[in-house]
Amino acid sequence: xxxxxxxxxxxxxxxxxxxxxxxxxxxxxxxxxxxxxxxxxxxxxxxxxxxxxxxxxxxxxxxxxxxxxxxxxxxxxxxxxxxxxxxxxxxxxxxxxxxxxxxxxxxxxxxxxxxxxxxxxxxxxxxxxxxxxxxxxxxxxxxxxxxxxxxxxxxxxxxxxxxxxxxxxxxxxxxxxxxxxxxxxxxxxxxxxxxxxxxxxxxxxxxxxxxxxxxxxxxxxxxxxxxxxxxxxxxxxxxxxxxxxxxxxxxxxxxxxxxxxxxxxxxxxxxxxxxxxxxxxxxxxxxxxxxxxxxxxxxxxxxxxxxxxxxxxxxxxxxxxxxxxxxxxxxxxxxxxxxxxxxxxxxxxxxxxxxxxxxxxxxxxxxxxxxxxxxxxxxxxxxxxxxxxxxxxxxxxxxxxxxxxxxxxxxxxxxxxxxxx
Numbered sequence: 001x002x003x004x005x006x007x008x009x010x011x012x013x014x015x016x017x018x019x020x021x022x023x024x025x026x027x028x029x030x031x032x033x034x035x036x037x038x039x040x041x042x043x044x045x046x047x048x049x050x051x052x053x054x055x056x057x058x059x060x061x062x063x064x065x066x067x068x069x070x071x072x073x074x075x076x077x078x079x080x081x082x083x084x085x086x087x088x089x090x091x092x093x094x095x096x097x098x099x100x101x102x103x104x105x106x107x108x109x110x111x112x113x114x115x116x117x118x119x120x121x122x123x124x125x126x127x128x129x130x131x132x133x134x135x136x137x138x139x140x141x142x143x144x145x146x147x148x149x150x151x152x153x154x155x156x157x158x159x160x161x162x163x164x165x166x167x168x169x170x171x172x173x174x175x176x177x178x179x180x181x182x183x184x185x186x187x188x189x190x191x192x193x194x195x196x197x198x199x200x201x202x203x204x205x206x207x208x209x210x211x212x213x214x215x216x217x218x219x220x221x222x223x224x225x226x227x228x229x230x231x232x233x234x235x236x237x238x239x240x241x242x243x244x245x246x247x248x249x250x251x252x253x254x255x256x257x258x259x260x261x262x263x264x265x266x267x268x269x270x271x272x273x274x275x276x277x278x279x280x281x282x283x284x285x286x287x288x289x290x291x292x293x294x295x296x297x298x299x300x301x302x303x304x305x306x307x308x309x310x311x312x313x314x315x316x317x318x319x320x321x322x323x324x325x326x327x328x329x330x331x332x333x334x335x336x337x338x339x340x341x342x343x344x345x346x347x348x349x350x351x352x353x354x355x356x357x358x359x360x361x362x363x364x365x366x367x368x369x370x371x372x373x374x375x376x377x378x379x380x381x382x383x384x385x386x387x388x389x390x391x392x393x394x395x396x397x398x399x400x401x402x403x404x405x406x407x408x409x410x411x412x413x414x415x416x417x418x419x420x421x
Contacts, residue, residue: 037184037196039163039172044189051296053178058298061176065095065160076103077120077127085127086118095174097160098122101270101354101368104130111169112151121355123368128357136259138220138250142230158233159215166227166235181211181295183239198239205286210243212289213274218260218267219249249275255386262351263386266374270354276373281322312343326413333411340395347375349391377418380404 042062046053056062066074068090076099079090093116094108103120106113119130131147134140143150158164162180163172172179179185181200188197200211214237222245226235234247250272252265260275262268267276277283292311293303300307306314309328316323324331334340350369369389372378380401383390392404409416 038186039179039184040186040189041162041173042177042179044185045178048192049178055296055298056178059295059303060099060298061295061303063099064176065097065174068093068096074099076122077105078125083118083127085129088116088118092116097156101370102128106152109148112153113157114151115147115156117147119355121368128355137232139230139232142225154229154231156232158231158235166229166231176215176295181239200239200288200290203240205283205288207240207242208288208290209274209277209283210237210241211239212293213243213277214247216271216289217247217249217274218269218272219247219275222246222248249278257387262388264376264378264382264388266372266376266378266388267352270352270370272352273373276352280373280375282375309341309343312347316343330413333407344371345395346377346391348372349378349389349394351378351389351391351394379418380408 042053042056063074068075074096075090075093076096077086079086088105088107092107093105094113095106097104097106100122102122105116105118107116108114115130117130118127120126121128132140132150134145137155139155143155153164153166153169157171158166160176161171161174162177163184165171181198183198185197194202198211200208203211214234219234221231221235224230234243236246237243250260252261252275254265255263257263257268260268260272265279267273273289277289292305294305295303297303304311313324313328318324327336328341329336332341332346334345339345348371351372352370353367354370355368378388378391380390380392382388383393383401384405390401390404392407393399393401396404408414
């Protein structure tokens with residue numbers, strides 16, 4: 001019996017070894033038969049995808065970073081008048097970054113770019129200091145305290161370029177080009193098929209959203225350091241991969257407010273749309289970012305596929321269990337067409353900070369906020385208990401949280417347990 005048992009074990013082990021050898025051989029053959037995909041730049045896409053290319057060229061995605069010597073019209077800051085907040089001249093600026101809420105300025109020293117110490121508040125048209133304080137972003141302890149100690153390569157450039165190389169500081173192209181979302185395109189350019197290029201529309205909802213979340217999330221690489229540095233972007237990620245293999249999202253400490261989160265887990269700052277979104281029912285119902293955003297078009301703000309309530313009501317119909325049961329104004333208790341009757345006023349309030357500069361005490365000058373993406377309704381009671389901004393008071397600035405709670409409790413068409421508690 002013992003001999004027979006040993007013989008069976010030996011035979012099983014030999015079969016396992018053979019199977020592993022065959023699998024390794026097949027894997028090696030597959031790798032040998034598949035040429036390495038390379039980045040070729042967005043211009044290579046134009047001839048076949050001219051409409052998408054021309055639309056994308058007009059978007060902010062395609063114009064995040066610009067050289068003021070090549071594009072003098074990209075400079076939004078006032079360099080003609082002296083200002084104590086701005087201690088540098090335009091001829092020091094190698095790149096301008098941003099064109100919607102704020103504009104920042106990078107200088108080049110050696111092979112690296114560094115942020116200059118002032119930013120332009122586009123809405124209020126004024127200069128403000130720019131410096132990431134200690135205890136803010138997770139990476140600050142790993143670099144010096146001055147802007148001149150903090151190269152944008154590891155802290156910014158991986159999201160503002162295609163194929164940024166930490167070792168060489170080289171890119172295939174600056175800005176969010178085609179291959180940032182579709183992956184290396186050399187095979188597709190040589191032999192165009194749907195099988196040799198990534199189309200986020202054809203990915204499962206996790207990998208599809210990961211394409212956007214590679215930059216629209218706050219997190220850190222799974223393994224640190226990376227090439228001796230501490231990058232604030234997912235080094236090694238390519239569209240179609242699982243982002244979680246290389247990127248760990250910042251975790252909310254419920255009940256505590258910090259640089260990243262409000263006490264309920266909603267994002268406290270910009271560039272955290274993905275952190276919000278993965279908490280939402282929308283995400284768990286397998287919605288994708290590009291179900292609402294069209295990055296090949298600049299027709300609507302934020303690259304939205306439609307504007308106003310039309311965007312939301314296209315899906316939230318009366319036939320949808322999550323749709324309206326009456327009119328918009330009956331649902332919102334605001335006059336139809338008014339700011340308070342917009343779906344986003346309550347379900348996507350502007351609470352994530354994109355620009356803030358402390359002036360006196362805890363007061364801020366030039367506070368500018370962008371939309372939350374949890375799609376949760378934030379009640380006034382939550383504001384009173386946790387300090388989360390109250391969407392009602394965001395519009396009714398002359399009122400109090402207590403007033404807002406009383407108003408909600410007076411509504412008889414909605415649940416008092418959900419809206420006012």
